[in-house]
Amino acid sequence: MGRFARMQIFVAVVEAGSITAAAERLDLAKSAVSRRLAELEADLGVSLIQRTTRRLNLTESGRAYYARCVAILADVDEAEAEVSQAHGALRGRLKVALPQAFGLLHLAPLIQTFMKQHPDVQLELDFNDRQVDLMQEGFDLAIRIATLADSSLIARRLTTIPHRVGASPAYLARRGTPRTAADLAHHDCLVYSNARDPDLWSHHAPDGQAGQVRVPVRLAASSGEFLLQAALADEGLVLLPVFYVHAALRSGQLVQVLSDHRWPEPAAYALYPPTRHLSARARAFIDFLADTLDVPAAGKAPRSAAHLRSE
Secondary structure, three states: OOHHHHHHHHHHHHHHOOHHHHHHHHOOOHHHHHHHHHHHHHHHOOOOEEEOOOOEEEOHHHHHHHHHHHHHHHHHHHHHHHHHOOOOOOOEEEEEEEOHHHHHHHHHHHHHHHHHHOOOEEEEEEEOOOOOOOOOOOOOEEEEEEOOOOOOOEEEEEEEOOEEEEEOHHHHHHHOOOOOHHHHHHOOEEEEOOOOOOOEEEEEOOOOOEEEEEOOEEEEEOOHHHHHHHHHOOOOEEEEEHHHHHHHHHHOOOEEOOOOOEOOOOEEEEEEOOOOOOOHHHHHHHHHHHHHOOOOOOOOOOOOHHHHHHO
């Protein structure tokens, strides 16, 4: 087996996280993968991977070699794709991690439009809110909504995600409408339990002054959709991203309160590893999302496929 093939096996072992998983991915015997990896280390004269009972860990030499292998293999794949492209058509596999709710409610119809524009691109989508390891799990990129901390990943900002506070008309008729953020401390509130501090709601007042209010928790849940349904069932006030609530606000099922306040506006980002060559199809996918995801104005929901079809 040649050097190039052994590089492919090494990268597969690193990204799969184990020899067994790599063997399944490559459709090879586990013993063959283990043997090729040992041969590669013997040829290089260094240990690339530290083997433990739980997982494989890269040595310092292994990390450096992996980064070079990924770049080389990506360049080869991209060169072959470019040569085989007819009339500039994109082709090949693209594996993307997406947040579940935002992906299903908002990105899914946009992705379907992208698929129609690029029928030779094979998309593999993981709709999940867990923090994936892009390199270990073989993802080309991830879409995430966050206030980014320092990261080794390259990030491209796609759009902001405004939040809204709302409640059903029946709840407001029963409990009254908050006039200031401080009034929220006297209301039943429905909070997202995966937030760092779920019952602490941050805001900017109409004069621009930043503030926070500790709200009473009527319900805590890790599902934004469940919180929305609870709000529609008159259970309390909810603070959610606009892509959850815009339809209910338009229909009048929810009433926006404290609309003169600005609530959190985290951004949606496309993230990818610096060691991974960004293929033409990945670049086109990111460009497409950046072009079709509007930065919403006040009271306006992000653009979706329904908006695209009406244009």
